[in-house]
Amino acid sequence: MTNPLLQNNMLPAFSEILPEYVEPALNQVLEQAKLTVNDLMLNIKQPTWETLVLPMEELDASIDRVWSPVSHLNSVMNSDELRVAYNACLPKLSQFGTELGQNEDLYKAYKTLADSSAYTNLDVAQKKVIDNALRDFRLSGVELSQADRDQFKRISQSLTELTAKFEENLMDATHAWKKHVTDEKLLDGLPESTKEMAAQFAKREQLDGWLFTLDFPSYMPVMSYADNRDFREEMYTAFATKASDQGPNAGKWDNTEIMADILKLRHELAQLIGFDNHAERSLVTKMAQSPQQVLDFLNDLATRSKSIAEKEFVELKAFAKEIADMEDLEAWDVTYFSEKLRQQRYSISQEVLKPYFPENKVVMGLFSVVNKLYGLDIKERHDVDVWHKDVRFFDIFDANGELRGQFYLDLYARNHKRGGAWMDECLVRRQTANGIQTPVAFLTCNFSEPVGDKPALFTHD
Template identity: 30%
Template sequence: MTANPLLADWTTPYELPPFGDISPDHFREAFDKGMADGRQEIDAIADNPEAPSFDNTIAEMERSGDLISRTARTFYNLSGAHTNPDLQALEREMAPKLAKHSSETFQNAKLYERIADLWANRDGLGLDQEEARVLERYHSMFQRAGAGLEPDQKARMGEISQRLATLGTRFSQNVLKDEADYQLVLETDADIAGLPDFLLSAAAEAATARGLEGKYVITLSRSSIEPFLQFSTNRARREEAFKAWTARGENPGETDNRALIAETVALRQERAKLLGFDSFAAFKLDDTMAKTPEAVRELLMRVWEPAVARANEEADKLQALAHTEGDNGDLQPWDWRFYSEKLRKAEFDLDDAELKPYLQLDQVIAAAFHTANRLFGLSFEEKQDLPIYHPDVRVFEVKNGQGKHLGLFMGDYFARPSKRSGAWMSAFRSQHRCKGEVSPIIVNVMNFSKGKSGEASLLTFDDARTLFHEFGHALHGLLSNVTYPMISGTSVARDFVELPSQLYEHWLSEPEILSNFAVHYKTGKPMPESLLNKVKAAENFNQGFATVEYTACALIDQDIHTLDDPEGLDVSAFEQERLKALGMPKPIVMRHRLPHFAHAFAGDGYSAGYYSYMWSEVMDADAFAAFKETGDVFDPQTAHKLLTHIYSAGGLPDPAETYRAFRGRDPKINALLESRGLAA
């Protein structure tokens, strides 16, 4: 290899990034060269004297930009999953530069003329379905980036894009710093009162990793703090931890995100107005299944109203339980999970302490793989001695039912200070056939609590569901079967992308999966049928709370992105006022408060789009019913239709059409309400 491995051909197995040879300085050089090479490639396409054709314009763009794409994928996967101060500094430096490079591409007048010419004459070009879809996506992307605007408007669009890139990067890094800096150190018997063995083990491991041997540490990772809030009998420590968790991004000082949010919202609104839309939400939704903010709000409110009613009933029960135990004050947000766990134990004889020993991480991974084998014939073989970016990362070769190499799957499961919170799927390489057969390299990143050395890492049922969810995304990337990168894998409408992931969650609760893979980490015995039955019976327990904390986020996301004049926005006051107007139950807090709402503000991905999970849930509940109706949740014919129309199709078809092709009709919202136990 040359001195900079990012500039050389990768001779590693499966052409994985040579992680051990890459330093932060290598990225700067590779970004600079990648942008320079990309500019030359784009100019060559734009200046081509030949009349525009699909091949010399659209396909040529799809074949360009290898270096910048490879560099960016490697860099941003590391900056999310295993960052350091040098990478963070470079991320801040590169964000506006990369945004400028992108704007210059999408606002290239000659290039847009060629694309517009192809679009105007598309019916006479003899394009196949995939080529027609890729042309449509390019034409839409260029228009939405301002290619058709006047020169001064284009310049302003470029300035806005660069500033938004900077703001999104700062937002993300501020949240990560608040999370990494916080630790709740537990030392006394009173500190650890009520905590089960599995949580003490994980907290001891977290303390050891932070140089606090012999103590216990609760972090702001959801897999650490939620069990603490469930089981700790020390109300003062629960309150302390909860307030730290919900204050991320709102602490005074350099990590305060509120001014960043206000500026972001104003710039997004300005961009939307330049493009002729009434609001940023209207701009974002115009390119989705939902199409309009009104359609989104209608769906959310149909769910919100019964969810609030159910949550208030749940709150009354929890308040009554607290009173019987001598707590005569008002139910507080840091009390909800604690008393909810007690109530579930009382009503269903079920709690996470009883359930968690049967949910070993390795077994849940095996369950996800088994499900993929039963549905799609896939096999997974763990590979050793491959390049990885952290010792915790595991790599599996994925083969199809005929034994052919399909791609690589990487699993990065444990929380650490160098990793942002949450769980996600990403790709180091996407599938396509644009320049020969290119197989995908897909990664799932989680933040589970790690068990002590030599002991199994145990999951809550929510953790296990998260693993299945992200693996559903991974399969969407691994099973992709398209020609062009533009529509590969998860490159679909934002409110369709959650369908493959949320649908996959359903198989976790099926008896075949739980009875075979939910085995006790000490005895190896399967989960007793009586416990299995309790899990199923309690599926909709606390569903009012869960629906409210999510739907509140989706509604506030819409509200803030439909503001007509967001100048001078007081973010905290806005959040409080809108929640009060919605009738938010006082003991419940948004799942993601605005100052740490990374989906909406750490980039543009889910901005005005957090509703997507529920929009997709309408489909996933209805889609799983298609399997149930056959009497076999692994029905081969239904699974084949699922593979053909959804998991392998990428962004080729229109999402509404592809759902109809799978199901034979449009989805029905009743399936969602029934699955959440909210149907009248």
């Protein structure tokens, strides 16, 4: 069978991507990329946008076309087999990226272009691409001695592997902890929708009663509504101690040493290329001008917020004392009594509002706002290969009916999916030999899934 990662499809064939295809596909595109760079450096006479930058963008795109769907699947449909394939590729990607960033001939070609008259005729965006490339060469250690370059490579590879292990431990620790409940009394205070979802989780694992996990849609309602304080404490402790040397799975997926190693290596890498610390190196590609500017902003924010937060916490403690005769609030009590206080003051709760925010109305309402603000029409397609039955795909059209972008929408939390919410690139918008490539994004969330035949319900916030 042809490797689906090497087919020149407009969109990834997710249902055909198997772990055994990953490493061979990456090996092939990396080898071709090396040959392309060597050929480019041998034959280029006068670097221009067309003879240097566009071929390098095409090279990057060929690697991204293989790695982007693999990296995404590792986050949203993780498995032992995919994880092995993914981790086998990380050192190769790290080595290739560092060697490319330390390629002196390529660096000189970009410098020649930046110093040429052709550069002055480029538009702002093109100049920015070249300036960023030169910056990234320096951040990759191109100006270091050979010994320091080798050290840079070793540190970069170690950081890549440590970061991947950190994420694996966090995912494994999150999905390993489960609370199976058979006594309904323990669920006092929980909304019906939460209990129905927990019953659905239990049924899926062929269990009686209810099943709770550390995924946010399961965790947060317990913190907000569960009357049983011990239940809240148990959930909070498990959530707050994930992947650490504390809590119910202490030491099993412990990230303590990994975090220390990452911090140490980041510091070493930053100093190797002339920065005092990792914060300085990190800000080179960001808007803030210095670590001190960031600290000043945060300290100012804390100064402005602290007195208000302290006042609100005193009020919350008084409220907890009044209704529950509780002297000291623990971390697992704060969200619970905050919700009770909101209900008393405003006669409203997020749970009461949820029926007004079913998934389809929220999503379509969002698209309607986008249309009013920007004149864009967002239309769903059902003929696109996706990685899970709940994933949806949309086209974005401008007022003239021209396709301007596309995106995958993966809304619900599930096993083997990383927590949180994020956007990532599937395909970037760029100039190709055939015209402008349509950009495609991954939009990933971890909302509560539908329960039974009911639609998924969102909270107002």
